[in-house]
Amino acid sequence: MVVAGAGIIGCAIAYELSRRGVSCLLLDSRRAGMAATNAAAGILAPLAEFRRPDALVHLGLASLRLYPEWVERLREQAPEVDVEFARNGVLRVAFDGEEMAELRAGLRYQAELGMELIELDGATVREVEPRLSPRIVGGVLCPEEGQVSNQMFTIALSRAARKRGVRIIESCPALGFRARDGRVVAVRTPQGEFACDRLVLAAGPWTRPLARKLGVDVPTRPMRGQMLAMGGMVTPIHAVVWGARGYLVPRANGLVFAGATVEDVGFRLRTTKAGLAQVRRAACELVPQLRHASEHFSWVGLRPGSPDGLPIMGPLPGWENVTVATGHFRNGILLAPITGQLIAQAILDGRPGEALAPFDPGRFTLSNTS
Ligand SMILES: Cc1cc2nc3c(=O)[nH]c(=O)nc-3n(C[C@H](O)[C@H](O)[C@H](O)COP(=O)(O)OP(=O)(O)OC[C@H]3O[C@@H](n4cnc5c(N)ncnc54)[C@H](O)[C@@H]3O)c2cc1C
Structure with a gap:
């Protein structure tokens, strides 16, 4: 299992997979958590630009309500990191x-x-x-x-994931893929090829150029x-x-x-x-x-x-073993716990759960590959 992109989304997915007994390889082209994840303000506000309760608001609420238990768990698994979680309103x-x-x-x-x-x-x-x-x-x-410290939370996540067997390789971009029969079987990097039975693309806005290498447009x-x-x-x-x-x-x-x-x-x-x-x-x-x-x-x-303001999460059209998790726009810090949970579960179940339906990558694009 390879996750491409070690921002908060890739780290949350790797962490959740590791909690379910699946260890994976997490690749980042730079340093883990140093792109949008490092730049964020750390606000946890599902109602930030609230108009009416839509799919995004419900996803945000579910994620906000996961935060206390995630923070508690991370306090045990990475006790040296204070994630500065506060429900200060x-x-x-x-x-x-x-x-x-x-x-x-x-x-x-x-x-x-x-x-x-x-x-x-x-x-x-x-x-x-x-x-x-x-x-x-x-x-x-x-x-x-x-609010939470987005930087500290991501550090805690990556440390906890490492302790559970996740391998993180930094300065190691996914450059391309080797595929067979509609499945990606290896990720090409400057450090050589890494074999994979499943691949998650969680490279923030860089997910689009990566998915293009598989002939699919993910319009983040x-x-x-x-x-x-x-x-x-x-x-x-x-x-x-x-x-x-x-x-x-x-x-x-x-x-x-x-x-x-x-x-x-x-x-x-x-x-x-x-x-x-x-x-x-x-x-x-x-x-x-x-x-x-x-x-x-x-x-x-x-x-x-993303074009409709919703995250893009679920199976990559046309590929049996590739999952996408991006498009979190202004809410990636808030949405990290629920994304980690839903994507890890979808991977283990071999199909996305109902909760992922509004965010299906297939809503934008049909695969050019078969
Ligand atoms: C100014 C600002 C304020 C924000 N404030 C908030 C806030 O208050 N609350 C909130 O919830 N959200 C906020 N956000 C949004 C939030 O930061 C993002 O939604 C979230 O960080 C996205 O995480 P990500 O892991 O998808 O992407 P990123 O953090 O961008 O991570 C993607 C990773 O993929 C790596 N990568 C790229 N290409 C490759 C490749 N080929 N191979 C391997 N790795 C690759 C990159 O190096 C990067 O580390 C804010 C964002 C900004 C910019």
Whole structure:
């Protein structure tokens, strides 16, 4: 079994396989967890851009609810790593009546979601988070949502997987495949060929060029995100704060992460003046005092997007033993546990479970191979 791509998704799948007694080889072209996984803000918010309870929201909720048990298990299996998991709530805020109406629209689904959502007026928003702008007219607090250190969580996952027999080889890109009778039998790399009875493609936005080598279009595309770490003042917020133009995440080290742009600019992995200015503006709109904060560092990552905004997970059309897991776009950190669980189970069962149906890679493409 080979998993190509050791971001949080590949690591979660390898970890779940190892828990089910299947050890695998995890390949990464660079260092494990250093692409989008390293760039993320770590927000665990299935209702982040919530309109109505669709397949993605339900998947996100299921994954959020797996987090406590995953964190507990990782605490035993990689006790030296603190993954900084916190259910500190996500506070969505509105600057005018229109934004508030959008937030309010979600409230009626509380019972269906089994999720507490608390509507707050502007004054109460500032009681909860005194540093927020006086221009905020109201908000909705979801206490069950929260955050994790995406970096530490992925390190813990990869260490726990290693302890269970997963072999991780870094700086070792999958370059191509050897196939026989509709099955991939080996992965070609600069370090030679690795035989495999099953293959998982979990290479983020690079899954598309990889799948093309098997004659299949998996239409994930890179969506650039730029972020800023601000600090030098007392942590101004306690919950994750989400506005229409940006968000703020209070991290355990006292810094506030401000994000993020969403740009369709191909694989161009660099920050821009305009992008960072946009992030800074949105941050200061939420907490005006951040105007005086120092900017510690900025960074950029490429989210794996998809044409319909849903992850692309399940069997690769036309191939008996290849599975895809990508397209997690803005929610890959949130969705890692449920993805690991569903994909590992699908591999063991030899077919995808019902829960994967909305995310079937076959919804976009027919295989060119037979
Ligand atoms: C700025 C920003 C903020 C974000 N904030 C959040 C957030 O708050 N919450 C949330 O849930 N999500 C967030 N995300 C999204 C999240 O980071 C991604 O959805 C997630 O990291 C995707 O994980 P992945 O493993 O699929 O991809 P990646 O992390 O990109 O990993 C793919 C891996 O595949 C490797 N690879 C590529 N080609 C090959 C090859 N040929 N062979 C072998 N390996 C290969 C790469 O080196 C890489 O390590 C954010 C993303 C960005 C950019």
